[in-house]
Amino acid sequence: MGIIGVIGGSQVSSEIYRLAYEVGREIGKRGHILVNGGLSGVMEASAKGAKEEGGLVVGILPGHSKESANPWVDIPVVTGMGEARNVIIVRTADVLIAIDGRYGTLSEIAFALVFGKPVIGLRTWECDFPIIRVETPGQAVEEAEKFLK
Numbered sequence: 001m002g003i004i005g006v007i008g009g010s011q012v013s014s015e016i017y018r019l020a021y022e023v024g025r026e027i028g029k030r031g032h033i034l035v036n037g038g039l040s041g042v043m044e045a046s047a048k049g050a051k052e053e054g055g056l057v058v059g060i061l062p063g064h065s066k067e068s069a070n071p072w073v074d075i076p077v078v079t080g081m082g083e084a085r086n087v088i089i090v091r092t093a094d095v096l097i098a099i100d101g102r103y104g105t106l107s108e109i110a111f112a113l114v115f116g117k118p119v120i121g122l123r124t125w126e127c128d129f130p131i132i133r134v135e136t137p138g139q140a141v142e143e144a145e146k147f148l149k
Helices: 014-029 042-052 082-092 103-114 137-145
Strands: 003-008 033-036 056-061 075-078 095-099 119-122
Touching: 003 014, 003 042, 003 082, 003 103, 014 033, 014 042, 014 095, 014 137, 033 042, 033 082, 042 056, 056 082, 082 103, 095 103, 095 137, 103 119, 119 137
Parallel strands: 003 033, 003 095, 033 056, 056 075, 095 119
Antiparallel strands: none
């Protein structure tokens, strides 16, 4: 069992939402803990998928209220740190799966690489970074598991 971070956009298409949901389901099915930013979009979809499979979901929230967490977060961590909470998400995870995303996701990818954390990419940023690219939610979690102790 490990802690898998799922990072990605807060406003996403239905296709990206579905991919994130499936990633969350795979994480939950395999008995891992999911950590993310606790809000909408990729965060909500992955949390919902993990929770429906009996997984544990930790949401690292940017604001000052537990109530801002999506309904599938089991453990809301209130930081009051805004986007700076991205460092906490990355430090907490053993490995990260990036799905879609904008600049917040890009910052999390960069922090992960600075901290030596592996990043699995599913339809995310096309950068000259050492991201392990995958095509499916199942592949994303399989790759992530290779880095769990």
